Amino acid sequence: MALSEDEQRILRQIEAELQNDERFAQAVSPSGLYTHSVRTVRWAIVGLVASLALLVVGLRFHYVAAFVVFVVMLALLGVIERNARAMGKAGLQDVAGAIRKVRASGPRR
Numbered sequence: 790m791a792l793s794e795d796e797q798r799i800l801r802q803i804e805a806e807l808q809n810d811e812r813f814a815q816a817v818s819p820s821g822l823y824t825h826s827v828r829t830v831r832w833a834i835v836g837l838v839a840s841l842a843l844l845v846v847g848l849r850f851h852y853v854a855a856f857v858v859f860v861v862m863l864a865l866l867g868v869i870e871r872n873a874r875a876m877g878k879a880g881l882q883d884v885a886g887a888i889r890k891v892r893a894s895g896p897r898r
């Protein structure tokens with residue numbers, strides 16, 4: 790089914806607007822699709838390390854406090870696992886490629 794002339798004009802206009810939209814281009818680029826998941830995993834890992842330190846300190850004071858921290862650690866591991874699955878193998882490869890590009894280009898200043 791062919792598009793009418795008016796529909797083709799509208800389609801060209803939409804394509805032109807999307808090509809000029811930098812924010813949209815970043816959002817749908819391979820590295821941009823997984824930015825939220827990567828950020829969430831990063832913060833969950835930081836929380837996991839902090840929870841491990843709190844677990845050690847909590848064991849010195851009371852076992853119930855240490856158990857609560859352990860449950861928090863399990864929840865953080867669940868967050869990491871869920872986001873890693875959401876990214877999938879292709880997403881992890883895209884993120885790794887983006888990290889390599891940033892490291893190859895040098896530090897930002």
